[in-house]
Structure formats: C-alpha cells, structure tokens
Amino acid sequence: MQPRNMSMSGVVDLAAVKAAGEAKQKAEEARARAARQQGEGQAAPVSLVIDVDEADFEREVLQRSTQVPVVIDFWAEWCGPCKQLSPVLERLAQExxxxxxxxxxDVDRNQMLFQQFGVQGIPAVFAVVAGQALPLFQGAAPEQQVREVLDQLIQVAEQRFGITGVSVEGGEGEQAAPRAPEDPVLAAAHSALDAGDLAGAIQAYRNVLSDNPGNTxxxxGLAQAELLQRVQGLDAARVRKEAADNPADVQAQIRAADLDLVGGHVEDAFGRLVDTVKRTAGEDRDAARVHLLELFEVVGADDPRVVAARGALARVLF
Structure with a gap:
C-alpha cells in the first residue's frame, strides 16, 4: 500500500491531501474552542498586523493559523527593499x-526562525495555514503580484482547510460566513485513498469533478491517487537503471520521474522531464510535456518549484 501523505515540500507540504484533511480537522477543533472562549468573554478580535519573535511564535503564528492564514514578513531595519514591501503588506492586511x-x-533579532524557514534573503514572505508553512515570494514584488499571491493563499486556505478568516480588532470586521459541509463524495474519495483503494478514490474524485470541475x-486528490497507482508494483532499482541507460526513452523517464516525485525529489522529477522534452521531438516530446504538467498538478500550481519548472519548460519549448 502506498502512503498518502507523500513529502512534496522542503518546509511543510500544503499539497498533501491527507495532511490537509488532518490539519482541517485540527483547525475546526481550534475554531470551536475559540468560539466557546469568545462566548465566555475570553477571546478578543485579533490585530491584523503583529510583531512576532521566537518566544511567541507558537502562539501568535502557529495557533493563530488554525483560524486565519498568517502571512510572515521577514525583514530588517537595514534592508531597503523591506521598507518598500512592508508598507504594502500592512496596507493590504487592513484592506x-x-x-x-x-x-x-525582524531577522536580526530572530535568527532561529530565519534559519528554520530556510530564508535565503530578505524581504522574504511566507504563509502558515493550519500549522503548515508555504513559501510565497522573495523580494519587493509589485503590489499587483502581491495581491495575486494573497488571493491564491486565501483560496487555498478556504478550499483545503476551511479557514475563512477572523474578525478584526475593534469589532469593525465580521466573522466569515460558516463553511458549507464537506461534499460526501469528496469525503468518500479521501477515505478510499486512506484505505489504499486507489481505483475507488480515482473514480470518486472524478465524480466530484464531473459536477464541480473547479474543485481544487x-x-x-485525483492527481495524487493516479500517481500512486502508477508507481504501485514498480521495481525502483530497475526503473532508475532503465532511465539511466535509455535517456531518450520517454516512458522510462516518465516512470523514473514518478518515483522521484513520490520520494519527495521534486526538482529531480521536474528536471528529468524538462530534459526529456529538450532531447525529444514529435509525439515523444508531447508525452513528456503533458506528463510534466500532470506532475505540476500533484505538487500545486503555487509551489515555487512548479513556477521555476514552468519557466524552464517554456525556455525549452520556445
């Protein structure tokens, strides 16, 4: 039986359906506790912009992320681009x-957090949703690009975790509308995947998509179930040898890329297929390209490794 919660990310994976389901359950429990506390007068609406350090990171970021996406702005006083980006983020938080x-x-005062997130330079922007971290972008991005990233983040938080936000300090904001109950067919698909019934999960996910083609x-789930079904029974050593011995064999490279991805070697999987597209032509090239696009769906369109691989693919094709 193949595991459902494959490692797909260097920090914490938002693309694993099982992890999303577990985090969603924890988030719902945390929201229920928060609602009870608020009813007892123990909880107050949150501020929209907060300064966080290592001592209060768990409370202010991890715990808070069960109710609302938390966007992290890594900055420093000496950083010029930070002074361009931070006011944009603060204004958008209010908006x-x-x-x-x-x-x-502040990275100068919180070196441990800086290192734990693997920040390469500042400004760097991450998000935490239901306790799971996601790199968003680095550098002083244009406001329109920042808006697009935030909109994608909010969509991910709602669709995968049922997290829709909080009331703002001072009572001016409103609690988000209650989330609709989970689609029972989607729940059945998750259950089938958990049980190792890959064929049943695939059919159930397809049933959901037939009624709602935009269900992220x-x-x-469908992309991951199909991937797991493809690698079932493969001899990893044999697959990798065939791929090494036959670099122009598209199907050999596809099988090896699938194993790379299941093993968490995302960049290797993408790079292998980009190279295959580069060295082939006609139907072989198209098969490699289409399969690479399918693997993008497994990892998630908002993952920076997907963005980088799309750029590499475009350079090969055009």
Missing amino acids: YAGRFVLAKI EAKL
Missing part, C-alpha cells in the same frame, strides 16, 4: 479585513 493576518519578524481539492 483584506481579516482574510489574513500579517506577522512581522478533488483535482489534487
């Missing part, structure tokens, strides 16, 4: 009115 919370972390969670 989005509780759809996300901005946590500002079903698309992700």
Whole structure:
C-alpha cells in the first residue's frame, strides 16, 4: 500500500491531501474552542498586523493559523527593499479585513526562525495555514503580484482547510460566513485513498469533478491517487537503471520521474522531464510535456518549484 501523505515540500507540504484533511480537522477543533472562549468573554478580535519573535511564535503564528492564514514578513531595519514591501503588506492586511493576518519578524533579532524557514534573503514572505508553512515570494514584488499571491493563499486556505478568516480588532470586521459541509463524495474519495483503494478514490474524485470541475481539492486528490497507482508494483532499482541507460526513452523517464516525485525529489522529477522534452521531438516530446504538467498538478500550481519548472519548460519549448 502506498502512503498518502507523500513529502512534496522542503518546509511543510500544503499539497498533501491527507495532511490537509488532518490539519482541517485540527483547525475546526481550534475554531470551536475559540468560539466557546469568545462566548465566555475570553477571546478578543485579533490585530491584523503583529510583531512576532521566537518566544511567541507558537502562539501568535502557529495557533493563530488554525483560524486565519498568517502571512510572515521577514525583514530588517537595514534592508531597503523591506521598507518598500512592508508598507504594502500592512496596507493590504487592513484592506483584506481579516482574510489574513500579517506577522512581522525582524531577522536580526530572530535568527532561529530565519534559519528554520530556510530564508535565503530578505524581504522574504511566507504563509502558515493550519500549522503548515508555504513559501510565497522573495523580494519587493509589485503590489499587483502581491495581491495575486494573497488571493491564491486565501483560496487555498478556504478550499483545503476551511479557514475563512477572523474578525478584526475593534469589532469593525465580521466573522466569515460558516463553511458549507464537506461534499460526501469528496469525503468518500479521501477515505478510499486512506484505505489504499486507489481505483475507488480515482473514480470518486472524478465524480466530484464531473459536477464541480473547479474543485481544487478533488483535482489534487485525483492527481495524487493516479500517481500512486502508477508507481504501485514498480521495481525502483530497475526503473532508475532503465532511465539511466535509455535517456531518450520517454516512458522510462516518465516512470523514473514518478518515483522521484513520490520520494519527495521534486526538482529531480521536474528536471528529468524538462530534459526529456529538450532531447525529444514529435509525439515523444508531447508525452513528456503533458506528463510534466500532470506532475505540476500533484505538487500545486503555487509551489515555487512548479513556477521555476514552468519557466524552464517554456525556455525549452520556445
């Protein structure tokens, strides 16, 4: 039986359906506790922009992320681009009115967090949703690009985790509308995947998509279930030898890329197929290209490794 919660990310994977389901359950429990506390007068609406350090990171970021996406701005006083980006993020946090919370972390005073997130340079922007981290972008990006990234983040938080935001400080904001109950067919698909019934899960996800073609969670689940079905029974050593011995054999490279991805070697899987596209032509090239696009669906369109691989693919094709 293949595991469902494959490692797909260097920090914490938002693309694993099982992890999303477990995090969603924890988030729902945390929201229920918060609602009870608020009813007892124990909880107050949150601020939209907060300064965070290592001592309060768990409370202010990890725990808070079960109710609202937390966007982290890694910055420093000496950083010129940070001074361009931070005001944009702060203004957007107010404009989005509780759809996300901005946590500002001074890297000079919080080296441990800087290292744990694997930050390569600042400004760097990450998000935490239901306790899971996601790299968003690095550098002083244009405001329109920042808006697009935030919109994608909010969509991911709602569709995969049922997290829709919080009320803002001062009572001006409103609690987000209650989330609709989970589609029972989608729940059945998740259960089939958990049980190792890959054929049943694939059919169930396809049933969901036939009624709702835009369901992100079903698309992700289907892509992962199909990937797991493809690698079942493969002899890893044999597959890798065949790929090494036959670099122009598209099907050999596809099988090896699938194994790379299941093993968490995302860049290797993408690079292998980009190279295959480069060295082939006609139907072989198209098969490699289409399969690479399918693997993008497994990891998630917003993953920076997918963005980089799309760029590499475009350079090969054009």
